[in-house]
Amino acid sequence: MADLPVEIASTPTTDEHELRASALEHRELSTDLELPPADGGRQAHLTLLACSILQVPVWGFSMSYGVFPEYYTNPKSSLQLSSSGSSTGAIGTTFNGIVYLSMPVLFGLLARRFTRFRLHTFLTGTFLAIASIVASAFANNVSTLMATQGVLQASGATMLYTASTIYIDEWFIQRKGFAYGITLATKSAVGVAAPLAFSAMLTHIGYRATLFTWAGIMAVTVLPAPFLLRRRIPLSTSSPTGERHYRRTSWSFLRHATFPIFMLANMIFSASYGIPQTYLASFAASTLHFNPSNSALTLVAANVPSIFASLWIGPLSDGEKSRIIGGRRMSIGAVSTLSALGAAIPIFLLWGMTPSTPYAAGVVLLVLFAMIWGFFAGGYSSTWGGVIKQISKEADEHNEVADTGLLFGLMNGARGIGYIAGGLLGVELMDVGSIGQSALAYSGPFGGLILFSGCGAAVGGLSVLIQARRR
Template identity: 30%
Template sequence: MHHSSVNAAEKVDPADKQQNDSNPSRYIATSNNDAESNSSSTLPPVDGGAQAWLFLAGCFVMEGLVFGLAFSFGVFQDYYSTHAPFAGSGGIAVIGTLTTGLMFLGAPIVLALCRLYPRWARWFSPMGLSGCFFSLLMTSFCDTVPQLIGVQGAIFGIAGCFAFCPCVVFTDQWFDKRRGLAFGIWASAAGVGGAGIPPILDALLGSVGFRSTLRIISAIFFVLGVPLAWFIKPRIPHDLAPKEKLFNFRSARSRFVLTHQLANVLQACGFYLPNIFLPTFVREQFGTSTFLSTLTIMLFNLSATVGLAGMGALADRFSSTTCVMISATGSALSVFLLWGLSTSLPVVYVYCIFYGLFAGCWPATWQATKREISQRGEERGYGFVDPVMTFGLLCVGRGLGSIIAGPLSEALLRGQPLAGEAFASYGSGYGVLIIFTGIAAVFSGSSFYLEKLKLL
């Protein structure tokens, strides 16, 4: 994450151009200063002011709707698995993991479009939220799981990617010293939405069915989301935005980047499994009501909200490996000691809180990671490494892990391995899935382990 001094009035001497080209923080400072110097009117203040907070509010609502609904898929998973016309069909888990996977996998492409066409980037969020609206509306007419995969999974995922990527790009313009905190705040809205949306879905699905539920949710997206997306806009006008080439992927081949990317994939492979299967798990193991089953997702996502905001603040102060270590350790311990050893519903709820807190905060560690990738790129003579595009590369790893998680989860549960052959929840039929989730959490800390071994 680079730092800029957007309120400075100095101009950059041409003689310093070569030095600035190799210095990420000075590069962005130069671009923003030039924009301000050439602007006929004063730009809004950075790190505060009404417009900055309205931008943050718009991002928060967008994130809460798009990712909040995606992270609530466990409610749909439980409903589709037990109600006509989808009951007994395979591939249902793929719908949710495909949605989140495409949101992340498409990020480098959409972020590149934001950089190359800043005039149009201003409208990507309203367009994306409109696409989400049409996706949900069309899903209400689906009759087969493949149709759900294509419409609720793929189309919603692509539209959601266009909705959230401008937030990543414009946050760097609106916030400097509070950038990590700002990212943590709007990213935490996914947890808020993931906690508030499940009981709404639960009530609607039980009373009006999935078709009317999806039409109601689509209307909420259109009425609430699209107008508020107006505030997701750049601080610097598109005609004053930096025109220099910001792409530099040479550092992507470094051991540091590859290690973080592998950790991203592994963390995502494990992270999405509990969110999908916990409602079904507690219903089968403890005979819970629909609401008590849904409560697992609510607790999971609500604690992730706290984790994201907290980790965002930590990422501004500590190294990426320290942040990763905190997330990996807390996640692994909660899986092995709480979920795996649980024999009662309250213990599962405690697990949901701790796992959501430590595993849910993972994306906020990227603020420290992309800052260090940019710094290392400069130190190794790669020139400027665009932190926004670095964010996009990290999204690819998370997207791959998410997509892998869908079919992988069905394979792990096929035949109910360890059922009746192990103690506590390890013998529930979900034992192999629990073990895999814990192992994935352990290996998500790879960068910390390698750094301590002086291999990174």
């Protein structure tokens, strides 16, 4: 992550195709700068390795938070809160809201004007994230838990994530989808393993020891990053008078239809995506009479397929040929629509058609739904690399530049807005209850949630309109 000196070559050595593929990097920087090759090579892979490992300290706690409220409310727990444990559920929502809504700001700042402060941001975020976990071990009320686990932990995780992930944007240009797919697959793997690990630790070593252990795991997984991450794009050069020149952020991409369509689709899809994640275990418990352990396994069944989905959909969004789909290349609009519809259809045909009584057929349908929905919905974020390339290409066609780091931050921001909106709507939709009269899940208390989740997922394929507009 050190700011290494960059030598000025006497003749241009950067490939012309790469220049056009990354207008931001090479149009504003002198083409006389000799840059390391992108999309491959030792340093690009080391960067991808570091960012993949960092998914553990960034997302491990937040993706496991569902096991903590149950522990807080357990009378046998060693933690005695002075307030009702039920109110701790807002801590997870606060964490996700801070992380996703802060990303557009941090990505924009670290990609352009304050690039020299990436290492400072990384180290500050690491300290905040670890210190907040340790401090929360001594909490004895909900307010302290909110401040440590909800606010400080989220702030540190955001700084840690943005200061590291921004390097993927520099080292991967043509293969952004592949790179983001790898990191998202790792994140999904963390989402499978971490809740099981936290549950086991809480049971065997207790609350405080669990948090101390997790703080140690965070420190170990963060440690290699400063040695693995290196800058590919040099810092802006100084003027003859010694004044610093900063690359200004261009917002020209806002004028084109591609950006708002993808952003709207992403936002609505994210609102629907949080519904099964939040309510699937409750549905299994209340409707099919699953015990708490089996209810949690429905989420595992949804998270495991998303690992493989990211590894497939990510490269597919880069334009690589798919052996599964006739060995053809697909446009990014088609790829995102495939993911969206693949998530929507099982919601309507499997979750919605699950019998509202605890029959064996209902169990089969629900598990099958979790696996298919988890595959396609979990792979949706892997299309972002292709989306960013499409927006950059459109900007290049208009002789403009698009800050790809900022774009990635904005995509995360849209997801955060969608999550929050979906969470608020979910509460209201639970009051709506059944849709129609039948023996299916539509007619149960989750009917409104199921209908909204399916429709929202389908709208996530709105980007296909871009291709129709072009044709």
